Amino acid sequence: MLSGDAPLPVDDRGVAYGDGLFETVLVRDGRPCLWDYHMARLQAGCRRLGIPMPERDVLDRLPAQAGVGLLVLKLILTRGSGGRGYLPPEAPEPHLRWQCLPFTANERNWREGVRIRHCVLRLAIQPALAGLKHLNRLENVLARREWSDPGTAEGLLCDQGGRMVEATCMNVFWRRRGVLETPGLDRCGVAGTLRQALLERLAITEVEADPRILGEAEALWLGNSVQGVWPVIRLDDTEGHPLVEWQLTDIHREFQNVAQPLLGYPALPLTGTS
Structure with missing residues (x-):
């Protein structure tokens, strides 16, 4: 070996x-x-x-x-x-x-939130590989090539059926109508370790979701086991035009403050708004 x-x-x-x-x-x-x-x-x-x-x-x-x-x-x-x-x-x-x-974490993204965009690329549906962190990541490489603007932190990926799956290197979470949700990963995508830890600690529902429902979301986050959790303050279309914007509130911080200690990162101060 x-x-x-x-x-x-x-x-x-x-x-x-x-x-x-x-x-x-x-x-x-x-x-x-x-x-x-x-x-x-x-x-x-x-x-x-x-x-x-x-x-x-x-x-x-x-x-x-x-x-x-x-x-x-x-x-x-x-x-x-x-x-x-x-x-x-x-x-x-x-x-x-x-x-x-x-490694140095991007603390500014924790505090101020990030702008993200939709990707044109669609992930292939392959249940035999769904959830695995396997070495063939060419889809993610191609998706990440879609933008070079440093102000865009990540890109959202859907599968061939148009269902939300993940970002290029992070999992996706949102709160809609008071309920925390995340895409199910039984067709494709990577089941992140931070995602799994949060599923065990919070009432998060795994759903099949068209990305248009994010227009109804009170909050949106991206997270992984290295960077922690970034709140999203703006979602753009594939051309970089804004679709939805969010103001940071205690809703964002409360979710972050469950995730951050799991990685040894500090809790974020509440904003005083909800």
Whole structure:
């Protein structure tokens, strides 16, 4: 099993076919945030793809190697080499690699909120891969190429049926008619670890939703396990024209303040409005 900085061979199936999984973990002074959620998702992905899961004690030792401070640990697990074309080997020997890099959260986005837009690209519907953080992320790459304006923080993605799924690298949440909602991810999309933790702590309903319902939302947020939760203050169409705008209120802060401590981030002060 390859690890650390060892180079992957040219015939590695992750390099050739995206045949593998990855996790991106926020680490504070050697202590990983939402670690059990990351390990559960990795194990679920290994089970579904038929890739042997590395020994848990091997994985558990990695965050401590990240060092002091706030860092991001990226784990990459591929099926390894071998097989014949797309046909995988009967007894795969996985390759595991990792990298630790310093990280600084975008606190301004927490405080002031972000502007986002709709993407033209539509995600393919593939239930066999839905929820997994697999290595084939070309759809996200193409979607992210749709804008270069630094004032646009993210792009919303729908599936081929026009249903909301996620942003290019974050999950989506909103409150409508007093109810917290998030897109169901049984057809496509990545089931984020912060999303899972919030589903267990708050009454969030998984729904099939046309993006037009966001015009009825009292609040909209994006979140992931590295950046935390960003409130959305403006949603644009695919050409950058504004569709919906929101003023930051206590509704935004209360949701953020459930999520932020899960990552060791500070709570945000209430605005005094609701």
